[in-house]
Amino acid sequence: PSWQRFVDIARCYQLPFYELRCPWGEWPEVTRLQQILEDHKNISHVAMVHHETSTGLLNPLPEVAAMARERQVSLIVDAISSLGGVPVDVQAQQIDYLLSTSNKCLQGMPGLAWVICRRQALEHSRQLPRRSFYLNLYQQYEHFEANGQMQFTPPVQVVYALAQAIREFWQEGAAARFQRYRRNWQTLMAGLQELGFRTLLPLERQSPLLTTVLEPTDPRYSFDRLHDGRFLLHVHIADVSHYVLPGSPIDQEAFLRGTSVYFPDRAVPMLPLELSTEICSLKPGVDRLCLSALLEIDRQGDVVRQEFCRSVIRSVERMTYTDVYLILEGDPGLRQRYAALVPRFELMKELALILNRRRMKRGAIDFDLPEPLLLFDEEGLMTGIQRTPRNIAHRIIEEFMLAANEAVSRHLEEHLPESLFRVHEPPDAQKVLDFEQIAARFGHTLGIAAFPARRFPVVTRTSDGRKLRRDIVRLEEGLKITSRMYQKLVEKLEGKPEERILNYLMLRSLKQARYSEKNIGHFALAAKSYTHFTSPIRRYPDLIVHRLLSAWLDGREPDVGDLHEIAEQCSETERRAADAERELIEWKKVKFMTGRIGDEFDGLIISTTKFGFFVELEDLFVEGLVPIDLLPGDRWNYHENTRKIIAERSRREYKIGDRVRVRLDKVDGVERRLFFSVVEPESERRLRPSKGAARKRRP
Template sequence: SGRALPGSKARHSERKPASPLGVASHPRDLEGTISLHRDGYAFVTPDPALPSGADVFIPPPFVAGAMPGDRVRVRVRPGSRADRLEGQVVNILQRAHTSVVGIFHRDVRGDYVQPLDARLRERIRISSEGQAKPGKPSRHRVIGDQSRAHTSGDLDGMVVDVELTRFATGVAPAQGRILEVLGRRDDFGVDVEIIIRKHYLPHRFSESALAEAAAIPAAIAEAVLLDRRDFRSLPIVTIDGESARDFDDAVLVRPLAGGHFELQVHIADVAHYVQPGSAIDEDARQRGTSVYFPDRAVPMLPLELSTNLCSLRPHEDRLTMSCLMEIDAEGKIVSHELMPGVIRSAARMTYTQVNAILEGDTALRHEFAPLVAGFEAMAALQKVLYAARMRRGSIDFDLPEPEIAFDEFGLMRSIVKSERNIAHRLIEEFMLAAAETVARHLRAAGAGRAGDPGAPNPAEPQAGGVAQPRQAPRQSIVESVYRIHEQPELKKVLDFEQTAAAFGYSLGLGPLPVKQMRVGGRSVSIPQEGKFRISPRHYQRLAEKVAGKPEERILSFLMLRSLKQARYSANNAGHFALATDCYTHFTSPIRRYPDLMVHRILKSLLASEQPPPDLRSRESLEPKCRRCSEQEREADDAERELMDWKKVRFMEQRLGDEFPALILHANRDGFFVELEDQFIEGLVPASALDDDRYYFRSATQEWIGERSRRRYRLGARLTVRVDRIDPVRMQIHFAPVPAP
């Protein structure tokens, strides 16, 4: 069940500005991972991190042939700006990848491949031994079609996967040989194949993993059930989307006396089937997460597990890790139990069905009559839990999500706002409650083992109904994986406050801590992070103020951009957006490796055993958490890039068409708009503002006409025309349509 948690994904790039304080002014060598930008420059993230948390900026001439993800050594020197470090790559220590996907071309100087990754701007020469010989067939694989053979004369314009036999040096070009011919760019399914390879997503399971999966018996042995709680007689159900195939959570809600509720959340016991160190486990670890494309998924686990043995399919016995909670009328979890279980789902429900039942659909209420009372109890509990979460200050950006319909050729047919109904909301609240309960249990049990007299009891009431002052999160000696979301950076908050003020709004923080300093002969505003305090309630209150107003979309979008990305860590730092000091991911072990790690730790704790060796110490857990965070971001980028590709192809058929749009962002290149009700973004370049001479005012992020005084500012609505499509860079350019 692919559900996004509030504040869990901020889909924007964050580059931390370097404070000049504490940075040596003389050159020094650092090691780290490089990330490239399509304009040629790069950033290196030092490892270990600098005290300021800053990345190192690498100007285009000094990238020295490094590729995205490479581990490099850089020589750092004071930058041309007071607020960042600059450097140059002096050595490439480890290559991240050895293949590139691109388009094959032939010219008089020989064959070459132009990478499809806009960050890789240099051609790759195909060496003579890597060229397809005349008449020699090469595989041409097309999704949804049979494999076909093509001779070398057919390769021009084909998308190919190239193994690099010599890397670019900054002086000499890279060389390579063709590994695979994927097809023409517009062939059905080739776009997914390109994205998979461009983002280096593992997409083929090892023979060992497939053999292990096939060898797992389908029947559950009676001995396995001896130490499990039996829930098979209860009316437990799964609630998912219509197209879902992997069901990793099932729920039951029952009213109790005094306005209390019993909430049962049952999660697929993947850890029972996937043993540490197995081939299946190794493949899952390399993936870190499942990746979901509109017409295809790249699963973390073999299908025999993800859609069969682990999936909580209806009317079949399935093993679970179960979380039972008693919740009072104020939304506090007053007690809980965690245990291995076995369930037999009574029904595979969809969000649409449950929503219709709760809205009074007579036919569905009759069809699922034995379950209706349970659904009504779920709706009642959802209101209680949501109200409690809002009282403690949790942020809930109810931003619309696009839902895309495709035709039989894989082309976009339409984009509409996806429906988020009460069924989505109740599952979201139940998963949040279970994940927070597990996180608190692990933290409390560990602190108790340490002999901490102040350690919380696993069954003590949790903060649900009332807001609590933020305290330093307690750490435990039973280490675990936490989902953390740190306080936003002061600079991001300052930028947002400046923009919000133009709309007449504020987060209500009062005077912000900024100190003026002389750096390099200039006066620079230095944020004083140590004196900076902000709570999620500031965001929540502003979100409530703008709800339903014309500026809601732009301000919600900008608030989200001001927040950090959530990530995994062995160091519990709390979750800012959820307004909780302890949170983890527990409810999706079929598709997320961090959840599987949490399950292993929890099962060891419940059995009074040591966790697997690689999960016992914070030192061993933290690199795994960091890698899982990187894999999550890569999967997000891949999913988003494929959607962008689909949108570009959709708009290619609409050149010259006009659409109402909203300005989301502005810079010196122009401004970015989102088509209203279409969820398609594109650039209105400054060159398209040709009815006047315009200049950019950075303080207010607006373009102003010198003669007409016409203004294009954030949040403004206008009509735009589809002016140009760049399918290689996947960019849509618009031009403003003059008002009548």
């Protein structure tokens, strides 16, 4: 708002002041002003904005002027956007200083500011200490009186334009000019009312110079769609850095923890609950401090303008992923309940899909692998395992968070000498080669023309005297691997039987993302610069990024400590938390499966070894081993060069990606391992001779 400039100027010059605030769009209470002047006899000036251009509010100048005269204090009036458009009587209202410019309602060129002031007030200012050389009002006046021109080089063209504008003002006549503005405003108001628009201000407080209207509630209306066809994405993140100060006990503990840890039935938060679930939680209808990324995004998904700031937000609703998904799927009850928000959700979906297409176009990888969700009853006992739901509502939040993280990372990298990045290096060539060999057996490839490698043949003998030949491959330097290769294969595999296993193996071929003070890009996201900004409640790196952004907003040097040490610690705590989560989930799975010994399941072979193969149960996301010595009907051997387990006589084989029927035979609760055996079809069991019959045929 315009009045904020008065406050900023007073602070800049370290002037003591009292600020009379009033609700947005309402007049200041003259009685409150009277009380302030009564309580503080040392007040010498009252400053006010006549016309508030943020709302179109025309403040009660006559009443304020009368109060200033009664209390014998000087009156300063900002009439920049009102002079020449509505009546302002400097003499009658005894305004000491009236500020205006050469443009606005005077209709001249911008570039010249000037002051109308009472000579007595101006002479009095001569006695005051000078706070500025170029902007000293009395010095400018004195020079003009003595020389007939400005003290410094004037903007000649602007002065001539102002002179012409003033001539045209008097040619039209002040009353006629004011009436013209009022007629135009009345025409505008009539049209707005006919279209069903409502104004922000009541007519008695509304100026005829600027009209503010409320956005229509019609679901067909969207300001964002009308705004150059672009989207305005505002991502507001709780400002945890405001509460958690560097070096404080809470900060030290958060650094040690590094992240919140999420177990199936509980969570260990990085921050105290008073912060993580209360004052830093964006609850509906409650004001919360935030750091905000304000992004303007075009129809191609590119950020064309961005701004970062502190903010105070009040969220409207607490929505669930399920409800938003059902709304977007057309659920009539939910669409009626959240009718005012439905257009926003639809707009969010549209933008999220655009952002996703943009990421896919540059080569980002999206495996979309299923994750287990453990189910518990009211007593905390595990009752089942199912696939974690992931729908368009999840995609919306993911895309918006990715966009904000990238924007913040680019901004900090450009404006600060150092920052904290989330980096992901390209995969090791050897792991890519290993994956390529497996993918080739399914008829797929990453599209790498040739591996720069040398092969060394090696022959070994088995215990029964057989010779096995295999090659040792040594890769040379120069292998070019891009994320687009992975992306294209992911798209090609979609809907095919081998999709699950090859996506899983592709993920295993990649390196683990980590934190670093050096930016080397993010391979999987195909992002040149990326960081974590959106979760400071549960991740310490995000808190550091908030502190870096806050330092930039304040115009000061960041003081966050050794970023290399922070990056190493945060990467370690992230891995530690992931290991703890995985171990507890596996323990819960094993405990759940204890009661299902003897049950049969459908599974997928995900790995083969010399001692058997590992199978993942399709409906339960549980892994276990089928030992090679328990495979039925033959003697089985592991062939390392093809990674297959093959029967000696029948030449039957088990390989990665095969679907098998298995029976749970044993649960090792100490080692958290499950052991299965293959369930043969009845027809194969009848055809296979018994072990006794086989012995009778031996010589």
